Amino acid sequence: GRIIDSIKRVGQEMSSVRMVLPGAQYTLPPREQRLNLMECTKEEFLAKIAENPTAELSKAIMKTLEGISPVFAREAVFFAARGAEITAEQLSGDTADRLWFYFSKVRDSINDGTNVYTVLKTKEGNLKDFCFCDITQYGALMVTKSFESPSVLLDYFYAERDSLSRIKQKANDLFKLLINTSERTQRRVQNQREELKECKDREKYRIYGDLITSNLYALEKGMAYAEVQDFYDENCPTVKIPLDKRLTPTQNAQKYYKEYRKLDTAEKKLTVLIAEGEQEVKYLDSVFDSLTRAQTEGDIAELREELFQEGYVKRSKFKGKPPKALPPIRYRSSDGYEIRVGRNNKQNDRLTCKEAEKTDLWLHVKDITGSHVIVTCDGEMPPDRTIEEAAIIAACNSKGRNSSRVDVDYTFIRNVKKPNGSKPGMVIFTNNYTITVKPDTELEEKLRV
Known part of the structure; x- marks a missing residue:
């Protein structure tokens, strides 16, 4: 009954209730006195829960009953209060009767062996929780799976959780790669779209070149601008075209033609680059979606090989045959x-x-x-x-x-x-x-x- 040693030593200055030191007498950790769901009466339960009047009812139930999980306590309150959140002091009348009826029903199902052992999953397939009774509080937000015994439930829950955790670790670098590459590609496409907007004014430069060429006789070197009639407009308004004083009128016209050709070529190339970028974002999104649904290490290996062939990752240094991918x-x-x-x-x-x-x-x-x-x-x-x-x-x-x-x-x-x-x-x-x-x-x- 004497303590030989402990990983963490607790002296009197740390706890006056229970010391953990070499040579000290060993005692069990102190515990709160709680009621047994399978044995307590309604009166005992209501008297005990009244000791925490301001606490949320589900938390008060956890402090009142032995071995009750948060999900079970919330399920009991969900049934009794019909989906509302109430405190312990609000538990009275019909709500108290419904709560005790729920406990009695669970108690009877456990004694009869008719209760179901339930695992909760999100719609994405992530494991959330498990319980020894049916859980309805989440509605369509969660997916439930029932088992005949607690042993089968726990084997499934922890094996599945370990498998998902292992797969997530294996795929973690691919998730980061896909997110970063997708964000970088989207930024590039957005910049290209902004450049494409600037190309919409290219016709203006061609028109300027034509108008200068058609009015060469009225222009000379050193002029700051040219005032000419725009014969492309049916009203033939007068337009003011900026000129470079250092250039001749012909050179100014060629300058505008050059700017037009530059923007025209840029528009054609940018249109192709934007389309390719959008396709690349869609592709990366599809790989990311497949990765979120990967079930085995073989699935991840096949996705990694696909990304290698597309030039996104280097060849894996893994020696030997990669895990075999599952069939469709x-x-x-x-x-x-x-x-x-x-x-x-x-x-x-x-x-x-x-x-x-x-x-x-x-x-x-x-x-x-x-x-x-x-x-x-x-x-x-x-x-x-x-x-x-x-x-x-x-x-x-x-x-x-x-x-x-x-x-x-x-x-x-x-x-x-x-x-x-x-x-x-x-x-x-x-x-x-x-x-x-x-x-x-x-x-x-x-x-x-």
């Missing part, structure tokens, strides 16, 4: 149609351009980044239910998975083409229809093979 995600619609989804841009290209038949149906979210979705249908338009389910799958595997509504384009593979020299995953398509769906991760998970 497979689903089965309620009508029995096979649905395949690409995990990244390279896989999207393989799936759409090589593996799918010309008679298969192709889907993609409208105007935002996402995976290519293929429905094997042998040239016949699938039933409406299958098209809707495939569109929901496309929405869930895209940047719009957290939106309330997503537009999804669909057409047959024969109408989808990949332009020469385009970025991975980039295609053009014609003869398409559009369907609007609500992303449903529960349905997406249910249809997954």
